[in-house]
Amino acid sequence: MRRFVDWYWLMASAIALMAAGAAGAQNADFLKSYKGTPFHDSKYNGGAQKIPGTVMCAYYxxxxxxxxxxxxxxxxxxxGALNPANGTYLNEFRMxxxxxxxxTKFGLDPKIDDNPYDKVTPPAGLLYxxxxxxxxxxxxTVEVAETGEYTADLLYTSNRGGTISLDVNGVAATGPLMIVSTYDAADAVAWRQWHHWNVAKDLVRIHLNKGRNVLTVHTVAQGQMNYATLEFKRVRSS
Ligand SMILES: [Ca+2]
Ligand SMILES: [Ca+2]
Structure with missing residues (x-):
């Protein structure tokens, strides 16, 4: 029996190591063949977004x-559509x-993103x-300061709930992540159901290696969500 247990753990460890090796190879292949580059424009030229830190989804x-x-x-x-092309940076962003x-738009009548149905108030003029x-x-594309396990809070709105998931370097890393609806029947302004902001705390938990990584954010189910930022914190060093 003892021998079987030893054998079992040996095999399980070998399989785990092989899986980690395969994922590592897959990651390296993905990064080598990936043709995307970090976002930059007249206002943002910081290169790959930094983790830990706040990742802007609009800077895909x-x-x-x-x-x-x-x-x-x-x-x-x-x-260029809902926000007509008018020469301003925000209206023409990646149009x-x-x-x-x-x-996010503040100080209008009726109120848009600074409305009383927000669970959290986002910053004004925040791209999403x-x-x-x-x-x-x-x-x-992100630059990770240290290898470890990270959590991320998503600043979002969700008209009726939904599901997202994340890949790291082309490999599924999270499984489906449920987004809680921010629908509020008390808000009589129908279109404003898309503007009730909330933070999904610790929504994401992933392992990241130090250096350059590519995160893929998938909209899996429902849709109708707005994604502003993912705020990453390191929670463990391994
Ligand atoms: Ca489109
Ligand atoms: Ca779309």
Whole structure:
């Protein structure tokens, strides 16, 4: 019996090591062949976004449809559409790309993102990704300061709940993550159901290796969510 137990643990350890090796090789292959690059524009030129820290979803990678993201339609339904092209940075942010982006608007009547139904008040003028649909994804290249286990809080809105998931370097890393609905029947302004902000605390828990990594954020189910930021903290060093 003892011998069997020893053998069993030996085999289990060997399989775990092989799996880790395979994932490591897969990660290296993904990073080598990946054609996306960190976002930069006239206002942001910081390179890969830093972890620990706050990752802006609207700063998804450059490289276009099928490389840096997949979106249901080639139009940006926020920049240049809902927010007409008027020469301002926020209205025209990435307006020629398929991912749909907008920003938080304060001080209007009726109130938009500073409304009384917010669970948390986001910063004003904060860029976010909206018009999300199941099957869509976006990549964000990040620079990780230290290897370890990280959690992330998502600043979001969700009209009726939904599910997202994350990959690290092309490998599924989280499984489905349930997003709690921010729908509030008390709000009589129908379109404002897309603007009730909340933070999903510790929504994500992933292992990251020091250095360059590519995170993929998938919209898995429901959609109709707005993603602003993922705030990463290191919780363990291994
Ligand atoms: Ca689109
Ligand atoms: Ca979309």
């Amino acid at each position: 990678d450059m490289g276009g449809e099928g490389v840096a993201f997949h979106d249901a339609d080639a139009k940006n339904n926020g920049s 020629n790309e398929g991912v749909d982006t907008s920003y 990704v909206g018009w999300t649909e199941p099957g869509e994804w976006l990549n964000v």
